[in-house]
Amino acid sequence: MSTYPTPQRHHILSVLVQNKAGVLARVASLFARRGYNIFSLAVAPTEDPQFSRITIVVDVEGTTLEQIVKQLFKLIEVVRISELDPQKSVERELFMATVRTDGENRGQIVELANIFEAKVLAVGVDALTLSLEGSPEKLDDFEELLRGYGIVELQRTGRIALPKLDREAHSRAVKGKAS
Amino acid sequence: MKITGAEALIKALEMESVDVMFGYPGGCILPAYDPLLKSSIRHILVRHEQGAGHMAEGYAHVTGRPGVAMVTSGPAATNLVTPLCDAYMDSIPMVAITGQVSTTAIGTDAFQECDTVGITRSITKHNELVMSAEDLPLAIRQAFHIATTGRPGPVLIDVPKDVLQNSMTWHWPTDEEVQASLPGYHPTTKGHPRMIKEAAKLMLAAQRPVLYLGGGVLKSRAAEVVREIAELLNIPVVTTLMARGAFPDSHPLCLGMPGMHGTAAAVTAMQKSDLLIALGARFDDRVTGKVSAFAQEAKIIHVDIDPAEQGKVRRPDVPIVGDCKLVSIEILKALRELLDGGEVQADIAPWRSRCSGWQEQFPLAYEPSAPGAALKPQFCLEQIRDHAPEGTILVSGVGQHQMWSSQYWHFDEPYTWVNSGGLGTMGFSVPAAIGAKVGRPDKTVWAIDGDGCFQMTAQELITASISNIPIKVGILNNSYLGMVRQWQEMFYGERYSEVDLGGGIPDFVKWAEAMGCVGIRVDSPEEVAPAIERANSINDRPVVVDFRVEEFEKVFPMVAAGASNDDIILPPSQNERREYLR
Ligand SMILES: Cc1ncc(C[n+]2csc(CCOP(=O)(O)OP(=O)(O)O)c2C)c(N)n1
Numbered sequence: 001m002s003t004y005p006t007p008q009r010h011h012i013l014s015v016l017v018q019n020k021a022g023v024l025a026r027v028a029s030l031f032a033r034r035g036y037n038i039f040s041l042a043v044a045p046t047e048d049p050q051f052s053r054i055t056i057v058v059d060v061e062g063t064t065l066e067q068i069v070k071q072l073f074k075l076i077e078v079v080r081i082s083e084l085d086p087q088k089s090v091e092r093e094l095f096m097a098t099v100r101t102d103g104e105n106r107g108q109i110v111e112l113a114n115i116f117e118a119k120v121l122a123v124g125v126d127a128l129t130l131s132l133e134g135s136p137e138k139l140d141d142f143e144e145l146l147r148g149y150g151i152v153e154l155q156r157t158g159r160i161a162l163p164k165l166d167r168e169a170h171s172r173a174v175k176g177k178a179s
Numbered sequence: 180m181k182i183t184g185a186e187a188l189i190k191a192l193e194m195e196s197v198d199v200m201f202g203y204p205g206g207c208i209l210p211a212y213d214p215l216l217k218s219s220i221r222h223i224l225v226r227h228e229q230g231a232g233h234m235a236e237g238y239a240h241v242t243g244r245p246g247v248a249m250v251t252s253g254p255a256a257t258n259l260v261t262p263l264c265d266a267y268m269d270s271i272p273m274v275a276i277t278g279q280v281s282t283t284a285i286g287t288d289a290f291q292e293c294d295t296v297g298i299t300r301s302i303t304k305h306n307e308l309v310m311s312a313e314d315l316p317l318a319i320r321q322a323f324h325i326a327t328t329g330r331p332g333p334v335l336i337d338v339p340k341d342v343l344q345n346s347m348t349w350h351w352p353t354d355e356e357v358q359a360s361l362p363g364y365h366p367t368t369k370g371h372p373r374m375i376k377e378a379a380k381l382m383l384a385a386q387r388p389v390l391y392l393g394g395g396v397l398k399s400r401a402a403e404v405v406r407e408i409a410e411l412l413n414i415p416v417v418t419t420l421m422a423r424g425a426f427p428d429s430h431p432l433c434l435g436m437p438g439m440h441g442t443a444a445a446v447t448a449m450q451k452s453d454l455l456i457a458l459g460a461r462f463d464d465r466v467t468g469k470v471s472a473f474a475q476e477a478k479i480i481h482v483d484i485d486p487a488e489q490g491k492v493r494r495p496d497v498p499i500v501g502d503c504k505l506v507s508i509e510i511l512k513a514l515r516e517l518l519d520g521g522e523v524q525a526d527i528a529p530w531r532s533r534c535s536g537w538q539e540q541f542p543l544a545y546e547p548s549a550p551g552a553a554l555k556p557q558f559c560l561e562q563i564r565d566h567a568p569e570g571t572i573l574v575s576g577v578g579q580h581q582m583w584s585s586q587y588w589h590f591d592e593p594y595t596w597v598n599s600g601g602l603g604t605m606g607f608s609v610p611a612a613i614g615a616k617v618g619r620p621d622k623t624v625w626a627i628d629g630d631g632c633f634q635m636t637a638q639e640l641i642t643a644s645i646s647n648i649p650i651k652v653g654i655l656n657n658s659y660l661g662m663v664r665q666w667q668e669m670f671y672g673e674r675y676s677e678v679d680l681g682g683g684i685p686d687f688v689k690w691a692e693a694m695g696c697v698g699i700r701v702d703s704p705e706e707v708a709p710a711i712e713r714a715n716s717i718n719d720r721p722v723v724v725d726f727r728v729e730e731f732e733k734v735f736p737m738v739a740a741g742a743s744n745d746d747i748i749l750p751p752s753q754n755e756r757r758e759y760l761r
Contacts, residue, residue: 018363021308026300033301063490070487076305076325079363 010039011065012084012091012161015054018077019045026075027054036060036068040093040158051079055160084161091161095139096121098129100150109149116142127152184312185210185343188276189218191319194351197247199223199238199617201231205251206291207278210343223617223646228255230610230639232262236271237614240597241572241622243400245272245326246614252278253291256337257298261604263333264302268601269421270398272331274322275303281341282310295337304332310339312347320357329366330485331398366484370501370509378456378480378497379513383522385454385478387530388414391437394421394600395459395483401504402426402593405458408511412524415534417445419460421600424590434534435543438466439738440582443541443747446736447760448534450744452477459483459503462492463601472743482506540759543586544750545732548704553729556580556655559707560587563625563653566711571623572597572615576608576632578662580655582734584627606635612650613643623651623715630656630680630687637690643721644695651714652696652723657730658682665733682730691723700725 017023024043031038039057046053058068065083072078101109109128113120118132132142136159143154182190188211192200199221204212215222225231228250235246250259256277266273280289296308305325309318315338322334352360382388390409396402402425409416409432416426417437426433435442437449449455449466455477460466467473470492481488481495482503489498499506518524545557560583574597575584581598590596597615599607612626633654643650660678667675691698697717701710701724714722735750749757 021310022296022300025297029300067487067491070489073363074304074485074487076361076364 009059009061010086011058011060012086012089012159013056013058013069013072014082014084014161015056015072015078016046016080017052017054017075018079019050019052020077023052023077024054026077027056027072030071030075031068034067034071036064040156042158042160044160055158057159082163084163089161089163091135091159092133093136093139093159094131094133094157095143095155096129096131097143097146097154098127098152099146100152101126101128105149109146112142112145118142180349181346182349183210183214183343184315184338184345184347186214187312187315187347187349188319188338188343189214189220190349191316191351192220192247193218195319195323196244200247200249201225201234201238201614202249203228203231203251203255205255205278207252207280207340208249208255208276208338208343209251209278210340211249211276211278211338223642223648225610225642226638227636228258229261229606230613230636230642232259232273232275233265233604233607233610233636234614234617234639235273235275236262236266236269237574237597237611238618239266239271239273239614240611241594241615242618243594244618245274245323247274247276249276250278251291252280252295253293256293256295260298260302261602263299263335265599265602265604265607266333267302267304269599270331270394271333272326273333274319274326275333275335277335277337278343279308279337279339282339283341285339295335299335302333303335304330306335306337308337308339309342312342312345315342315347316350317352317356317360320352321361324357324361325364329364330395367486367500368484368502368505370482370499370506372509374497374499375506375509376513378499378510379517381454381478381480381497382412382414382456382510382514383517383524386525386527387451387453388412388527389434389448389452389455390414390416390426391449391455391457391460392416392418392422392425393458393460394419395503396422396425397459397593399459399484399503399505400593401458401507404504404507404511406430408507408514411511411514413527413531414456415448415531417441417449418590419463419466419600420585420598422460423585423588423596424593427591428589429591434538436585438463439468439740440586440734440736441466442538442543442586443736443749443753443760444534444537446738446744446747447537449474449477451533454478454480456480457482457495458507461488467492468738468742468744472745536759540756541736541749541753544735544752546752548729554702554704554707554726556657556726556728556732557583557587558704559653559655559701559726559728560584560627562707563627563711564588566708566715567625568623568715570595571625572612572619574598574608574612574615574624574626576626576628577603577605578629578632578660579657579665579732579734580627580629580632580661582662583655605629605632608632609636609650609652610639612652613639613648616643616648616650626650626652628652628654629661630654630658631660633687634685638694640691640694640696640721640723648721649718650721652721654687654723654725655728656687656725657728657732659730661732662734668731668733670739687723687725691721691725694721696721696723698723698725700727702727
């Protein structure tokens with residue numbers, strides 16, 4: 001269920017790493033080893049093939065966040081960490097769900113999909129598969145509404161984020177590169 | 180010119196000025212042992228890979244140079260796990276090379292395959308699986324660079340067999356190439372000038388300052404400048420278990436070791452302090468006791484090269500990320516400037532006399548043995564200390580004997596104390612002493628071990644005999660897992676569970692002799708000094724002295740795990756003076 005962290009505990013870290021084997025395992029095992037929880041995580045190559053960007057949403061207090069950032073910095077392949085302020089960044093996530101339909105309510109579901117500008121990806125006798133790309137909050141709302149019809153399967157990608165362009169100092173590069 | 184990966188590996192180690200390595204061959208690493216035959220590097224063949232790791236640590240402790248261990252894949256790599264973790268916890272520079280199955284076999288559960296990089300990920304500063312011979316020289320250069328700069332630590336390089344066998348064109352990467360290959364690695368060494376100024380001001384204003392020295396002072400070779408700071412302002416000093424020797428115990432400002440088994444003066448001075456100047460120390464739970472009750476009135480200046488140590492346990496008022504030596508030099512400068520500019524230091528004479536009062540009232544103390552009664556372990560240590568040649572290096576295992584070693588030795592020089600602090604690894608001392616002796620053959624090396632610890636890695640004395648490494652081992656043999664027994668006595672109502680080592684077996688003298696050492700057994704106080712003198716006079720082989728000591732002796736003072744440092748348990752003879760600790 002979409003229990004996204006409350007705003008005070010919701011932190012987006014955008015971590016630029018060297019694109020090398022095992023980097024994701026290193027980041028993940030650091031979180032496990034130090035007892036930090038990852039809320040969502042997305043990894044993809046950047047415009048420069050030497051680097052990948054890992055977008056991590058964590059659900060922690062500020063002081064713990066500081067330790068996470070410092071510990072992450074100690075990983076040799078971590079090049080830069082920015083904490084993206086949710087207010088000053090754009091976040092996107094992709095969502096896919098298969099929803100049960102009895103034929104009668106199919107129209108309602110399609111209508112709902114239209115309102116949200118979701119796509120119908122597949123139609124079956126008693127089910128529909130939908131996809132929606134958007135802000136995580138929008139996805140939360142959509143998911144909530146679909147739940148009433150019976151979600152058979154659901155998959156979300158975890159969010160990715162970039163700073164908004166219309167403000168300066170949109171991302172706060174976290175200082176203190178580690179030893 | 181084309182050479183094999185194996186030749187490149189050995190050549191790269193030579194280029195890194197490696198003079199000795201500790202290792203054990205086997206299937207996957209075999210190709211590397213062939214070019215080793217022609218190499219200038221001395222290879223010491225151990226009896227267990229754990230020994231190789233601890234030897235590399237001992238070597239690094241006393242020389243400041245990275246220790247090198249090389250072993251094969253699978254079980255050999257897993258045998259290296261304990262020393263890697265030990266080196267990680269104590270920030271010891273070390274480079275480990277492990278063989279791996281061929282690249283084509285990786286992931287197939289091939290013979291002696293294990294996920295070495297996965298297993299050691301969280302206990303190394305960095306590790307890497309090298310997938311092509313071409314990459315080997317850079318990987319080795321990076322490993323030495325990472326192990327020795329910033330906060331030092333172990334780095335592991337995992338090398339598949341075919342990578343060792345394949346041929347490559349030799350290229351030794353330049354400093355620039357190494358830098359460029361590590362875009363995310365730039366340790367901060369210079370402290371922030373504003374913070375340094377701030378620290379200097381606090382130090383002058385403090386009325387109850389304490390210099391809290393940790394292992395980082397030794398790592399950064401800062402002992403001299405730290406001493407200048409202490410002497411300039413007459414600030415009392417405590418040296419943690421990892422920093423023994425960083426400040427002379429004989430110095431009037433030295434209060435000794437803080438922490439769970441620290442001196443009452445060191446523990447109490449920290450508790451009552453209004454300013455702790457932590458240099459290369461990490462507020463370990465063994466030092467702080469119950470964190471919320473630790474040094475509640477103290478402001479904190481925290482100098483550490485690892486930013487993650489700042490605020491990890493205790494939030495500093497003045498955090499300074501940087502190399503202890505460089506930062507201390509700047510702090511000293513700032514202090515002198517302030518003093519030259521007319522600033523005056525607060526009067527700390529009352530504080531100093533309080534500290535010396537604690538020292539006088541609460542010296543380390545034990546009851547000497549009654550005539551005819553069993554030997555006291557502390558007495559044995561005092562005797563070894565008093566007969567030790569100048570500059571002797573002391574190495575210890577983990578347990579009561581470790582605490583007594585740290586307490587009763589007089590450390591007056593840096594790099595004369597080697598022990599396993601963070602991980603508390605039983606079995607550390609014999610191999611670490613061998614590594615230390617290899618690093619400093621000019622020095623006498625005494626390992627103080629418990630009878631429990633000794634039985635974990637004693638077989639490395641065979642290595643010492645065969646490779647001509649004449650260390651001395653003093654076993655404080657109480658026929659118990661003494662430290663655990665002490666906890667059971669004090670905190671589990673004297674219910675002794677699985678701590679009796681079955682006194683009498685093994686016969687340590689015979690065992691020593693079987694391993695090519697001289698074995699000496701000591702039962703009574705009169706035999707102690709002659710045995711030590713004899714041990715000190717033997718330099719052509721290792722010596723093991725089996726001191727049969729009192730079984731029920733306890734280590735004091737003690738702060739129980741999780742208790743406040745205010746509730747320090749004193750030796751029984753000092754209990755009635757307890758109120759002086761205020
Ligand atoms: C590898 C390992 N296993 C277990 C322990 C837990 N432990 C700490 S001290 C100790 C007893 C050590 O006994 P001994 O070597 O005889 O030394 P003593 O305390 O008697 O001086 C034990 C079991 C440990 N530190 N390391």
